[in-house]
Amino acid sequence: MANTLDPMDLKQIITLHLDGISNRRIASILGISRNTVNTYMQLFSASDHPLGELLELDAAALSELFTSHTTVDTVRHNELMLYLEQANQSRTHPGFTFQHHYQQYFGQARDPYSYTQFLEHYRRKYPREKGSMKLDHVAGEEMYIDFAGKKLHLVNRETGELIPVEVFVSVLPCSQYTYVRACMSQKRADFIDCCTHALSFYGGAPKAIVSDNLRFCRQPCQ
Template identity: 40%
Template sequence: MESISAKLQKLHVFFPKMERELKKVGDTVHHMWEQYIAVNPDGYRSSQFGHHYKTWCKRVNPMMHMNHKAGDKMYVDYAGKTLSVIDKDTGEIKEVQFFVAILGASQYTYDEASTSQQKEDFVTSVENAMRFFEGAPAAIVPDNLKSAVIKSSRFEPTINETLADLAEHYQTTILPARAYKPRDKSLVEGAVKVLYRRIYVNLKETKFFSLEELNQQIWDLLDAHNGRKLTGRPYSRIELFLEDEQQKLSPLPQERFEIKYQSFATVM
């Protein structure tokens, strides 16, 4: 009879494939157990199978585990720590923001430095992320940033008009992270923590004299991050994205989004 450890090891080999399958609409844990037990008739029963999967998920996903569907959501936020650029002419050190976007299913990540968190810069960064991913998700989930949400509400937050226009242009929707619901933003917060270690730390001792120069360095480090194997899995973010998620994103319009500006004139 197979030992418990070997039996569990075989189960752990099955879980990375299972995790990917569960990102497809319609697949369930019970359906995956049926596939497993068909090949391993002496394997774990359904309830034990589910228990071991939850335990495995917690180990490989230190942040809260959610079963994200491919192409469903893109999470966006700013890192708490800023970066800096030195003005060539004056020597003045200017603080710049660190924007992060992550696709829920593949954890494929985009980030960039931007001048501010004002709505114009925020909307441009969100658009740059979709252009990087070469597709639009079904929904964009910002934290309750002032640049995204005019009025917070547990049930129906008010989205700023520019962001709403961007969503309409890209045929997507805005779903702000719900107040007091940490699961809504655990993925992007986890991504920010990882990027602090893999990108931010490698930048803070270097002097940059333009936003373009800083971003080029960020994107080089980002490529390495997306290419690394995920914890406990035999695949990387870029592999997951290309194989499972990219085709689930909606095609992008050829034209980039143009911000509308309004002015009010007083009639004499």
């Protein structure tokens, strides 16, 4: 059980937490037990409101949301946390989308969170690292090319057979203008054909075509 706190105390807990202060230190500053701080942080995390939004609420709204509670629905929150761990492990898999994983979570959860809160909790649990390198591109200088990691399929109209095809992708990095083409293989002949169609699509040739470590692009000319 946690002690019931005044709404202003709740706002102080949120503010100190957003400032990077530990729960132990927050308890010391406010003169309350660490268990009380831990419980209210769980309540905040399990609510349908981001911390910044909670700070904007008035005292009456905060009282209605939290001060009548002494325990948190840990089952609902822990259920989400376990699923987010699974989703994060799949993050690098080809074809990953948050929408797909939310639909799976929604179908399995006893009392699912909304999609917005699903994303908010994921970002809190796995904050993105900010990139430190900036790449500047000049229009017309480069065309990036690669094959997608996941194959698509053509359907034989007569037999219904699924025929796997490679997916060639090219992009002009300055404008992000993208061209996509299906082909039967990643062999040199298909690769050259895809590049030819990409250049025709763009209506010109860049100074350089940059591949992402394609095997036959590393082979010496014979």
